[in-house]
Structure formats: structure tokens, C-alpha cells
Amino acid sequence: MTLDRSLIAGLPAFAGLEGRDLDAVLARARSSRFPKDSEVFSQGAEASSFFLLLNGHIRVVRTSPEGHQVIARYINEGELFGIAVAMGRTIYPASAVAAVDCVVLTWPNTAWPEIQARAPAFGASAYQTIGTRLQETQAQVMEMSTQQVEQRIAHALLRIVSQSGKKTPEGIEIDFPITRQDIAEMTGTTLHTVSRLLSAWEDEGIVKGSRQKVVVTDPHGLMLVADNRRRK
Amino acid sequence: MTLDRSLIAGLPAFAGLEGRDLDAVLARARSSRFPKDSEVFSQGAEASSFFLLLNGHIRVVRTSPEGHQVIARYINEGELFGIAVAMGRTIYPASAVAAVDCVVLTWPNTAWPEIQARAPAFGASAYQTIGTRLQETQAQVMEMSTQQVEQRIAHALLRIVSQSGKKTPEGIEIDFPITRQDIAEMTGTTLHTVSRLLSAWEDEGIVKGSRQKVVVTDPHGLMLVADNRRRK
DNA sequence: GCCGCTCTTTGCGCTGGCGCAAACAGGCAG
DNA sequence: CTGCCTGTTTGCGCCAGCGCAAAGAGCGGC
Numbered sequence: 001m002t003l004d005r006s007l008i009a010g011l012p013a014f015a016g017l018e019g020r021d022l023d024a025v026l027a028r029a030r031s032s033r034f035p036k037d038s039e040v041f042s043q044g045a046e047a048s049s050f051f052l053l054l055n056g057h058i059r060v061v062r063t064s065p066e067g068h069q070v071i072a073r074y075i076n077e078g079e080l081f082g083i084a085v086a087m088g089r090t091i092y093p094a095s096a097v098a099a100v101d102c103v104v105l106t107w108p109n110t111a112w113p114e115i116q117a118r119a120p121a122f123g124a125s126a127y128q129t130i131g132t133r134l135q136e137t138q139a140q141v142m143e144m145s146t147q148q149v150e151q152r153i154a155h156a157l158l159r160i161v162s163q164s165g166k167k168t169p170e171g172i173e174i175d176f177p178i179t180r181q182d183i184a185e186m187t188g189t190t191l192h193t194v195s196r197l198l199s200a201w202e203d204e205g206i207v208k209g210s211r212q213k214v215v216v217t218d219p220h221g222l223m224l225v226a227d228n229r230r231r232k
Numbered sequence: 233m234t235l236d237r238s239l240i241a242g243l244p245a246f247a248g249l250e251g252r253d254l255d256a257v258l259a260r261a262r263s264s265r266f267p268k269d270s271e272v273f274s275q276g277a278e279a280s281s282f283f284l285l286l287n288g289h290i291r292v293v294r295t296s297p298e299g300h301q302v303i304a305r306y307i308n309e310g311e312l313f314g315i316a317v318a319m320g321r322t323i324y325p326a327s328a329v330a331a332v333d334c335v336v337l338t339w340p341n342t343a344w345p346e347i348q349a350r351a352p353a354f355g356a357s358a359y360q361t362i363g364t365r366l367q368e369t370q371a372q373v374m375e376m377s378t379q380q381v382e383q384r385i386a387h388a389l390l391r392i393v394s395q396s397g398k399k400t401p402e403g404i405e406i407d408f409p410i411t412r413q414d415i416a417e418m419t420g421t422t423l424h425t426v427s428r429l430l431s432a433w434e435d436e437g438i439v440k441g442s443r444q445k446v447v448v449t450d451p452h453g454l455m456l457v458a459d460n461r462r463r464k
Numbered sequence: 465g466c467c468g469c470t471c472t473t474t475g476c477g478c479t480g481g482c483g484c485a486a487a488c489a490g491g492c493a494g
Numbered sequence: 495c496t497g498c499c500t501g502t503t504t505g506c507g508c509c510a511g512c513g514c515a516a517a518g519a520g521c522g523g524c
């Protein structure tokens with residue numbers, strides 16, 4: 001429960017915070033553990049807290065009334081999430097699910113005004129996070145409007161790998177378990193199509209896949225696919 | 233150039249602002265006119281100002297490197313836009329084009345810190361605007377992932393009509409000029425498909441279209457289409 | 465009043481990607 | 495070790511929606 005301040009203070013969300021103010025912010029947080037596949041918060045529930053992911057990977061999922069699921073994004077270590085309070089929202093618009101065992105800092109929403117007064121840089125970081133996500137989401141709309149499935153999947157893989165890639169002898173590996181279905185839900189397609197394309201790429205030596213795992217063996221080749229510039 | 237304070241003060245962005253603080257905020261703004269089809273700001277340009285639409289309708293357009301255009305949203309009267317500064321962005325991620333002759337309030341970005349200190353409610357309104365747009369954009373991604381073109385177009389029309397609809401004897405009319413191409417760029421499809429569907433709907437008595445104009449004559453019928461629940 | 469530009473409509477053929485179905489495989493529990 | 499559960503692969507047929515093409519139709523400018 002005692003927080004390792006030196007680790008935390010290095011996160012972008014706390015950039016520019018002095019010792020005293022940092023303490024004040026951290027004092028309102030509590031740290032907790034979420035086992036794999038557990039929900040940190042649930043779509044439609046009253047937003048009572050906001051969060052920072054200290055360790056692990058979290059999947060943000062929206063479910064439609066008809067039951068379709070879409071993965072809005074993955075949260076990486078050090079990122080804020082569930083910051084409905086900063087958007088003036090009272091319910092969570094999506095669910096957050098631990099993709100692996102996670103360690104999460106939780107603040108009650110009631111602490112938000114105080115934190116913002118005490119540590120404006122922290123608030124600014126939250127707003128910037130939201131701004132970045134708006135950007136990214138709009139870029140995604142653009143992709144879905146103008147690009148073919150193959151390019152969208154290639155882009156999605158490149159994005160994940162650049163944010164959560166782990167170097168291995170074989171190439172860059174996504175360092176959390178991800179299914180074909182997950183990739184399909186990120187790109188608005190079906191697991192069948194994802195599976196087919198990954199198989200094709202594997203034949204071309206661009207990626208290597210196995211159960212819940214994807215390794216990009218030829219990032220440059222994947223970029224060519226993403227830009228639709230590879231020789232067929 | 234003198235602003236009609238009584239009109240402006242009623243806008244949600246200024247809710248809860250006292251006379252003196254309101255004056256302080258407005259003092260930093262200047263009002264200007266943008267003729268139809270002119271650009272208020274341009275994608276990729278350095279973000280130097282933020283804006284509030286007093287009158288008219290504005291189209292926010294993103295253009296891909298390959299030249300594809302996508303309409304991210306329409307700005308309605310009273311809304312803030314181009315608020316890159318509130319997202320910690322330094323360039324505009326899209327262009328804003330006047331769909332009709334428009335009247336716009338412009339603030340220099342340099343005024344932002346002062347305004348936020350002086351009138352926190354104004355800042356909060358900006359953040360809420362961004363939050364709402366993130367929500368809407370994510371909902372759009374969801375739609376594009378899970379729904380057919382016909383339903384997406386129906387939803388898009390319903391959204392426009394609910395925000396910018398004008399009652400007429402025939403039904404609810406979109407009160408700015410909008411082409412089939414525009415609708416296609418909002419929904420990630422082609423003008424051909426839009427034209428075909430609108431024609432079909434016209435035969436069913438749901439809408440009525442003409443050059444750069446769409447009138448929804450049967451909103452309820454259109455909702456059935458949007459939910460994919462109409463009898464074919 | 466005529467011309468030209470932009471916007472719209474419609475036909476036709478094609479194909480990317482989906483839906484369905486079935487077989488296969490890795491990993492964990494018992 | 496065995497069986498089961500979850501995830502993956504692959505074949506096949508189909509169809510929604512796109513691309514292309516060409517013909518109309520308002521509207522503004524001259």
C-alpha cells in the first residue's frame with residue numbers, strides 16, 4: 001500500500017510536481033491489484049473514481065445494445081484512464097478489463113477539484129490525455145473510412161507493437177495476450193479475416209503468431225503493408 | 233464588433249459567469265465573419281486561436297495523406313471549436329470550413345491561461361465539449377464497426393436533424409446546404425450509395441431530397457431504419 | 465436567356481470481406 | 495494421461511457496397 005514514490009514520480013502525469021504537492025496527490029490515491037480478466041470499472045456504471053495504471057495492460061471495451069463488442073483502446077503502464085470526471089461525465093462510457101494482472105492507482109472523483117487546485121499540472125496531463133485520445137479516435141474513424149481491412153489491421157498491429165512491444169530474438173512481440181478476436185474488435189472486422197491475413201503474413205515472413213500471441217518479425221515489411229505499398 | 237452581451241451570455245460555454253468575469257473573457261475575443269466555404273483554420277497549421285461559433289454552421293474536415301476527406305463533425309451555433317489549446321495540442325488536427333456564412337468569436341491562445349484562471353466555468357465547458365466529442369467519436373467507431381451502411385446513414389441524418397433541424401410544413405429540414413458527398417464523407421461510404429439509399433427512402437416517404445437539401449418527412453420511419461427494424 | 469458547373473441519379477459488373485461450418489490445437493483441470 | 499474449453503485455421507458461397515460510366519437537372523454567372 002505504501003507507494004514507491006520514486007517510481008511514480010517519473011510518470012508523465014506527475015511531471016513538474018514538487019515533493020509536497022506530489023504527496024498531496026498521492027495521499028488521496030490507493031493502490032490495488034486487479035487479476036487478469038477482472039473489470040476495473042463497468043460500462044454504464046456511475047463514475048465514482050479515476051485511475052492510473054501502474055503495471056499491466058488494460059483493455060477498454062464498449063458493448064453495443066445488440067451485444068457487439070469493440071475495443072476502444074489498450075491502456076499502457078503509466079497512463080490515466082477512466083477519467084470521466086475530467087470530461088464532465090457521470091457514467092463510464094466503456095468497461096475497463098485487465099488484460100493481465102494489473103496494479104492500479106485509484107482516486108475518488110471527489111478528490112479531483114482539490115488535486116486540480118493543488119497540482120494543476122496533473123489536471124493538464126489528464127486533459128492532454130483526453131485530447132490525444134480524441135485525436136487517435138478520429139484518426140481511427142478516418143482509417144475505417146478510407147482504408148481496407150488489411151491496412152487497418154497492419155496499422156493496429158504497428159500501433160500496439162510501438163506502445164507495448166517487447167524485443168525478442170525473433171522480432172517485436174506484443175507483451176500481453178491478445179486473441180485474433182481482440183484484433184478483430186479493434187479494427188472492425190471478424191476474427192476469420194484477421195486469422196486469414198495473419199496466416200498470409202506469416203507465409204510472407206512478416207509476423208509470427210501463436211495462441212494469444214503475435215510477434216512482428218519484419219516491422220518494415222508490415223509498414224509497407226500498412227501503406228499498401230508492398231509488392232504482392 | 234461590439235458584442236451583444238445578452239445573446240452571448242446565454243450560451244452554455246458562459247453558464248455561471250458573472251458580469252465582470254464575463255466581460256473579462258469577452259474583452260479578449262474579437263468577432264469576425266467568414267463567408268461560405270472559407271476556412272476558419274486549416275489542418276496542420278499552427279494552432280494560434282480558439283473559437284466559438286455565434287452564427288452559422290461549420291464543417292470540420294480531416295484530409296488523409298492520400299487526399300481522402302472525412303467530415304469529423306458539424307459545429308452548431310454556440311459551440312466552441314478549434315480548442316487545440318485545451319487539449320495541449322499545438323497544431324490543428326483538422327480544417328474548419330464555413331458551411332454557410334458564419335459569425336465567429338476568436339480568442340488568441342495566449343488568453344487561455346488567464347481566461348481559465350478568471351472563469352474556470354468557461355474552461356470546464358471546453359473540457360466537457362472535448363469529452364463529449366470523444367464520446368461521440370467513439371460511438372461513431374462503434375457504429376462503423378458493427379452497423380451496415382444504411383443504418384449508419386440513417387443515424388447520421390438523425391443526428392444532424394436533431395442538432396440542426398428546422399421544422400417545415402413537410403418535415404424537419406437540415407438548415408444548411410449538404411451534399412450527398414458530404415453525407416458520404418460523414419459515414420465512410422460513397423456518394424453513389426448515399427444517393428441510392430436516399431432515393432429508396434424517398435420512395436418510401438421517409439425523406440425528401442433536392443439539390444444540397446434533405447428533409448426528413450418521417451423521423452420515426454427513419455429511426456426504424458436506423459435500428460434496422462423496419463419492414464422491408 | 466443561355467451556358468457551364470456542380471450536384472444528383474441510375475445502371476451494371478465485380479469483389480473484398482463476411483457468414484457459416486467444420487476441423488484442428490494448445491493448455492489447464494481433474 | 496485424458497478430456498474439455500478456448501482459441502485458431504481454412505474452405506466455400508454469397509452479397510452489400512464500391513468503382514466506373516454516363517446521363518440528367520438545378521443554379522448562378524454572364
